[in-house]
Amino acid sequence: MSLVEARGTPDTSEGEDRPRGRRQRLLGYAALVALPAIICVVALIAAPEGSGAAGAGHGVDHTTAKLLLAASGVLAVALGAGALAVRIGQPRVMGEICAGLALGPSVLGQVAPDVSDWIFPAKVVTGLDALAQLGLVLFMFGVGQELAQARQTRVERGFALVTCASFLVPFAAGTATALWLWEEHSGSTQNPLAFALFLGCSLSVTAFPVLARVLTDLGLLKTRTGRLSLYAAAVGDGVCWVVLTAALALASGEGAGGQWWKLLLFVATAVVLLGPVRIWLARLLDGSTKHSPVITSTLCIAGVAASAGVTALLGIHQLIGAFLFGLAWPHISGKGDDAVALSSVTTLAGLLLPFFFLGFGLSLDLGDLSLDADGALLLAGLLTLATLTKVIGAGVAGYLTGLSRARSLELGILMNTRGLTELVVLGIGHEAEVIDTQLFVVLVVVTLVTTAMTGPGLRLIWALRSDPRV
Amino acid sequence: MSLVEARGTPDTSEGEDRPRGRRQRLLGYAALVALPAIICVVALIAAPEGSGAAGAGHGVDHTTAKLLLAASGVLAVALGAGALAVRIGQPRVMGEICAGLALGPSVLGQVAPDVSDWIFPAKVVTGLDALAQLGLVLFMFGVGQELAQARQTRVERGFALVTCASFLVPFAAGTATALWLWEEHSGSTQNPLAFALFLGCSLSVTAFPVLARVLTDLGLLKTRTGRLSLYAAAVGDGVCWVVLTAALALASGEGAGGQWWKLLLFVATAVVLLGPVRIWLARLLDGSTKHSPVITSTLCIAGVAASAGVTALLGIHQLIGAFLFGLAWPHISGKGDDAVALSSVTTLAGLLLPFFFLGFGLSLDLGDLSLDADGALLLAGLLTLATLTKVIGAGVAGYLTGLSRARSLELGILMNTRGLTELVVLGIGHEAEVIDTQLFVVLVVVTLVTTAMTGPGLRLIWALRSDPRV
Numbered sequence A, B: 001m002s003l004v005e006a007r008g009t010p011d012t013s014e015g016e017d018r019p020r021g022r023r024q025r026l027l028g029y030a031a032l033v034a035l036p037a038i039i040c041v042v043a044l045i046a047a048p049e050g051s052g053a054a055g056a057g058h059g060v061d062h063t064t065a066k067l068l069l070a071a072s073g074v075l076a077v078a079l080g081a082g083a084l085a086v087r088i089g090q091p092r093v094m095g096e097i098c099a100g101l102a103l104g105p106s107v108l109g110q111v112a113p114d115v116s117d118w119i120f121p122a123k124v125v126t127g128l129d130a131l132a133q134l135g136l137v138l139f140m141f142g143v144g145q146e147l148a149q150a151r152q153t154r155v156e157r158g159f160a161l162v163t164c165a166s167f168l169v170p171f172a173a174g175t176a177t178a179l180w181l182w183e184e185h186s187g188s189t190q191n192p193l194a195f196a197l198f199l200g201c202s203l204s205v206t207a208f209p210v211l212a213r214v215l216t217d218l219g220l221l222k223t224r225t226g227r228l229s230l231y232a233a234a235v236g237d238g239v240c241w242v243v244l245t246a247a248l249a250l251a252s253g254e255g256a257g258g259q260w261w262k263l264l265l266f267v268a269t270a271v272v273l274l275g276p277v278r279i280w281l282a283r284l285l286d287g288s289t290k291h292s293p294v295i296t297s298t299l300c301i302a303g304v305a306a307s308a309g310v311t312a313l314l315g316i317h318q319l320i321g322a323f324l325f326g327l328a329w330p331h332i333s334g335k336g337d338d339a340v341a342l343s344s345v346t347t348l349a350g351l352l353l354p355f356f357f358l359g360f361g362l363s364l365d366l367g368d369l370s371l372d373a374d375g376a377l378l379l380a381g382l383l384t385l386a387t388l389t390k391v392i393g394a395g396v397a398g399y400l401t402g403l404s405r406a407r408s409l410e411l412g413i414l415m416n417t418r419g420l421t422e423l424v425v426l427g428i429g430h431e432a433e434v435i436d437t438q439l440f441v442v443l444v445v446v447t448l449v450t451t452a453m454t455g456p457g458l459r460l461i462w463a464l465r466s467d468p469r470v
Helices: A002-006 A012-016 A022-046 A062-087 A092-103 A113-119 A122-150 A159-185 A192-204 A208-218 A224-251 A260-286 A293-313 A318-328 A337-362 A373-400 A405-415 A419-431 A437-464 B002-006 B012-016 B022-046 B062-087 B092-103 B113-119 B122-150 B159-185 B192-204 B208-218 B224-251 B260-286 B293-313 B318-328 B337-362 B373-400 B405-415 B419-431 B437-464
Strands: none
Touching: A022 B159, A022 B192, A022 B373, A062 A092, A062 A113, A062 A122, A062 A337, A062 B122, A062 B293, A062 B318, A092 A208, A092 A337, A092 A419, A092 A437, A122 A208, A122 A224, A122 A293, A122 A318, A122 A337, A122 A419, A122 B062, A122 B122, A159 A192, A159 A224, A159 A373, A159 A437, A159 B022, A192 A224, A192 A373, A192 A419, A192 B022, A208 A224, A208 A405, A208 A419, A208 A437, A224 A318, A224 A373, A224 A405, A224 A419, A260 A293, A260 A318, A293 A318, A293 A337, A293 B062, A293 B337, A318 B062, A337 A419, A337 B293, A337 B337, A373 A405, A373 A437, A373 B022, A405 A437, A419 A437, B062 B092, B062 B113, B062 B122, B062 B337, B092 B208, B092 B337, B092 B419, B092 B437, B122 B208, B122 B224, B122 B293, B122 B318, B122 B337, B122 B419, B159 B192, B159 B224, B159 B373, B159 B437, B192 B224, B192 B373, B192 B419, B208 B224, B208 B405, B208 B419, B208 B437, B224 B318, B224 B373, B224 B405, B224 B419, B260 B293, B260 B318, B293 B318, B293 B337, B337 B419, B373 B405, B373 B437, B405 B437, B419 B437
């Protein structure tokens, strides 16, 4: 009975199976194949005459076609630019950001406005924006997760000083600069406190995810400098988001107006998320019941979206809700199904981020960067200020906690990686009209330059000192 | 040097690190923490007076909030309904489909029209539709992949007869019925041939993915019945999509009008995809170069979207392009990075499908189901016809190839699972206006009922015969 043995599960009741005779099978072919085929042909021939081409062009939904082509184009350009960036020693995300900028009015809109209009009509942009929003909240969820994990880092002597200094020095510089820039560059919300807090944030952000990538690429992840910079970036980013929340509340007038109850509701939401929800999720995912990864990741994404949506309704930015859910989601290690689910959420965020870069690129025209004397001074000044305060703040603190000079400089340069997180912060500030468009564009360029500096800067100081790390 | 040992990578040059004195660190705190903090406070106090609440309500983007809340709601309802379905012995996808229907005008629109209007404004629907489109093309990519894999199944004697019969018998019945239904239920495209082909397809679809799930749940995956039904479903679905392509081309007048070149271009696209692209992809993914899963899955999704978008531009439905790309994507087994990438694409499709069910639910009002004499007759007739032709076609063929009576009936009931694929087919036919709304709603109900029948039907015949499979 080789037939039974070939089966995966033994199945005794099928033992009665026996091949029928040849004649029976021929009859079967005649009745079950030939006859239906004939019926088909007859029925199709007998089909009444109709006005065949009446609906010419019907069923061709060009919006869908454009949406799919645009999505494919965005992903393909991001892939290509990312690969190019890696080849020239930059983090992949730099390439993806540039790809997004290139597809906006800065390049494609200049070079081929017709193509741009054809492939990005309003409906397609709305659709792609939904993908971007999903990608962005999942990205912020990841940032929250990483901060939650940073709590488990073994904190060594010196971590506190480096963390405080690398946040506070640029932050102070930002708020002080706000006094000068306020007159000319505040957005339409006209709230000076929000403006100052926002400028402080935008100088003090270090992009945790990009930093982690750079450290991995350079093989620095497990060194003391690497761990110090990651910890300081995670905590600093956490503080930044709290300050940003306050700035946005001020800008939207939630605090000043009679809408304190919204702020209170938001605080209540945060407490519920970090209290009961966190405990419930930890029990759910640590329990003995097995969940399929699709279900766990659906639950996770539903939670992120709900938390973000509620926060947005309360007048606080949705990303802050997503960040809170990231803090609440239990830290999962290992290779189990829940870890697979978490990694597929992260993969999804990575997949969708190019759509955020596209939206970002569409919202910004680098042609707005005025390079007259004032504009150039603003750019050069902010670039220098951002770099110096980060390098000095983090570097000197690192030196005082016992790093060598070279390692301190390394730490300072690492903390100057603003990358993706800074773009998100800037986008929020611009959208909420805390800063004007010119300052927005200048700060975007500052972000790109400081992020691009990291890799080459490190390689340069290693080469100059004939450092064994090269 | 326990410090060096604790590091992941030994790093001799850091040997020069030495803790600085206590006094130095205190100075550091004063200069790097206290001083910036004072600067911040002074700068914030010195901030000029502004019209704080000028932008009250600004930065609160309720579209985004609604989009996120709607997304979260859709996922949560799908999760809940899926879990409920599993509890009552139905495949999870049945619950998810019902969740989508419930969120449309059939239930939520009836019960709470205000809630429905608030959470699903046009812009949110456009955004969610983008998610649905992405989910759907990825799902069809998976169907193509599965058909490509079915080619590697060891084909046994009898597979051909079962496959032909289980496709042709319902197909012939569908085309023949079209002669009767044509007058009253054809859509506005008024193409009788397209109508007949479409009705044939809609009776002969077996949902491969749902069938696979049902077989897994019932532990039949490795039995001869299981393998037969899966093979027949995969090949039958492949043939169905080819016939559907022809029907859509007829309906859109591409063939009849002077637009033969579009059809030729489509054929050329298909040849390029299944020839050069397939070979190039196989080389790319079998090569020794390692790709990160995010990159491979981005490439995959970009390819699916491009193939779908081009097909849609050529007047053929986008899902057929996605299906072709699924055939072209190399079959990957094992646990390597490329397999992870493929599984994350599948996971993504699963995550996004609830948005398709929502779109489907929004497009359809079960209240349109007229249950007067004619309507009830139509429903009962089509339900009986669909079930009988599948059960007889597949069952008798199975019996002739050597299955026992019980196993043949089992096979017939399994092949009657129409599920998700049928809904996709129906949605396409309705959108292209090949069938009218009433027939559409009736066929949707037929799909739901035949799919829901599978599990209970099998359990019933096992119980009646005291079958050891129970």
